[in-house]
Amino acid sequence: MSFADMDANSVMEDRERAILVGIDYRDNASEYSLESSLDELARLTDTAGADVVATTSQRLDSPNPRTFIGSGKAEEIASMCRSLSADVVIFDDELTPSQQSNLEKVLPKDVKVIDRTALILDIFALHATTKEGRLQVRLAQNQYLLPRLRGMWAHLASNRMGGGVGSRFGEGESQLEVDRRMVRKRITSIRRELEQVAQMRTIQRAARYDSGIFKVAEAGYTNAGKSSLLNRLTNAEVLSYDKLFATLDSTTRKLVLPEGREVTITDTVGFIQKLPTTLVEAFNSTLDEIRGADLIMHVVDASSNERDLQMNAVGDTLEQIGAQDIPRLVVFNKIDLVDEGDRAILASRYPMAILVSAETGEGIDGLIDALARAVAAQEELMDVLVPYSKGSVVSLVHERCTVLAESYGEDGTRLTLRAPRDLIALLGQYSVQ
Numbered sequence: 001m002s003f004a005d006m007d008a009n010s011v012m013e014d015r016e017r018a019i020l021v022g023i024d025y026r027d028n029a030s031e032y033s034l035e036s037s038l039d040e041l042a043r044l045t046d047t048a049g050a051d052v053v054a055t056t057s058q059r060l061d062s063p064n065p066r067t068f069i070g071s072g073k074a075e076e077i078a079s080m081c082r083s084l085s086a087d088v089v090i091f092d093d094e095l096t097p098s099q100q101s102n103l104e105k106v107l108p109k110d111v112k113v114i115d116r117t118a119l120i121l122d123i124f125a126l127h128a129t130t131k132e133g134r135l136q137v138r139l140a141q142n143q144y145l146l147p148r149l150r151g152m153w154a155h156l157a158s159n160r161m162g163g164g165v166g167s168r169f170g171e172g173e174s175q176l177e178v179d180r181r182m183v184r185k186r187i188t189s190i191r192r193e194l195e196q197v198a199q200m201r202t203i204q205r206a207a208r209y210d211s212g213i214f215k216v217a218e219a220g221y222t223n224a225g226k227s228s229l230l231n232r233l234t235n236a237e238v239l240s241y242d243k244l245f246a247t248l249d250s251t252t253r254k255l256v257l258p259e260g261r262e263v264t265i266t267d268t269v270g271f272i273q274k275l276p277t278t279l280v281e282a283f284n285s286t287l288d289e290i291r292g293a294d295l296i297m298h299v300v301d302a303s304s305n306e307r308d309l310q311m312n313a314v315g316d317t318l319e320q321i322g323a324q325d326i327p328r329l330v331v332f333n334k335i336d337l338v339d340e341g342d343r344a345i346l347a348s349r350y351p352m353a354i355l356v357s358a359e360t361g362e363g364i365d366g367l368i369d370a371l372a373r374a375v376a377a378q379e380e381l382m383d384v385l386v387p388y389s390k391g392s393v394v395s396l397v398h399e400r401c402t403v404l405a406e407s408y409g410e411d412g413t414r415l416t417l418r419a420p421r422d423l424i425a426l427l428g429q430y431s432v433q
Contacts, residue, residue: 016050019080021069022092024059034092036306040273041092041116043223048123053084067106068099074106081111088112090119094276097148117144117276135194140276142187149179213254213400214263214375214420217293219318221310222270224301225333227251228358230267233368252289257372261402266293271317273309287321295374296328302346302355303337329354329370336360376402379418384430387412393430396423 020041024034034057042052058073067074068091077089089107095115103113114122121144124137218226234253252266266289290296298314300307311330318324330353332338332346346355354370356363379402386393394413397403400423405416419427 016087017053017085018045018050019077019084019086019089020045020052020055020092021077021089022055022057023063023069024057026059026061036309037092037273041090041119044116044119044123045090048119048126050088053086054080056080063093063099065096066099067102068093068095071106074103078107081108086111088114091115093274100148116274120272120276132194132197135190135197139187139190139194142183142190144276146180146183146187149183214261214295214378215293216255216263216265216295216297216371217290218265218267218297218299219290219314219323220270220299221301221304221314222272224270224299224310225358226267226270226299229299229331229333229356230265232358232361232364233265255368255371257368257375257402259372259402259404260398261372261375262399263371263375265297271314273313275313275317287323290318290323290326291321293323293326294378295371296323296326297371298328298330300330300332301334302332302342303334307332327374329374331356331367333358335362376418379420380424381416382419382424382427383414383416383432384427385409385412385414385432386430390430393427397427401427 020038022034022038022041038055038057042055045052056073056077058069060070064070069077080086081089087110089103089111091114093115094117095103095113100113100115107113121137121141125141128134128137218230220226230251230253234255252264255263255265257263268287268289296318298311300311304310315324318326330350332350332353332355334357335343335355336357336359338346343355346353354363354367356367358364384397386397390412394415397415397417397419400420402418403415404418405414407414414432417427
């Protein structure tokens, strides 16, 4: 076995041991239960490569401003870390920089303290593959890091360089201030680079928009099966794992509907409850794929016990990014894991939704028909007679319209078609009664 093989195996086997911590708020206005939130945190932890060895919580009115949890609970967790040989303690809510610093003083020195946001950022860093995806993650990481630099160099904050040669380099400036300035420069640099990459994406997106091809964007809770559904519909080979945030980078594939009309389907990053604001900002260009769509295909995991809450979380995020007014088609995926009674409930509560299984192919024909109807709803029925000298117009019709009938006469090509709105004016000059 080579050293490379040994290293790879050790990475796979040497999983960290994690303790999860949450607060059970007495006056909980959230629709998510503590149990639901911690279950999701456990799945995030597994995706990041750690094993959950214990889960604990405390009932409070509000977080302790100093240590998030009470001081007694913090000491209890410190004891758990020692007895369970824990490597990391993960909090279900975002910690303030001072809370994180104070907790690190209570817990054993070799135990890391992170929060839900840091965990999600870590997963994003693992799964980002394209240049744009990596830049977006780095931007979010640095935005998260900047306010947390406080205290990291406390032992140097009051020290200045001694006299002699070089003593005036950075005079009057602490290491903390130097680091903050470096992180701010890094954020500015990443944003500038991200803007350049985003411009290229905008050009590519504009080309698709100018082509007039009907654009469908998949949106949904993470692990709802969006990538699997894209693969099933378009015979694509997009990465698809049973993991949260398995894919981050948007992927666009073409689907030809039965009548010959082409549409594009774009798989986008999954949503999640308590999605950090910094991530929404960092992934702004990727989310543009949703904002610019003609139809949002909201993919829901039909087998999840939290499907209604997950649907609400996706709806909230779509509103947050300004996509709430775009027509939406609800698609319940993983229907092969749902019994007949639950299927009947879904069909009754969501009569316009489509029930499918990307795994088995069940319901896919119905979904394609629904997409065809959605396209048709935004088209106008027309009869046109195009002179033979305008062959390019006929080619455009076949490329961009849904042709229902076609015949050839002395004066030209007679077509009955459904035309997208941006072609109605052009084809209107050939319209016949």
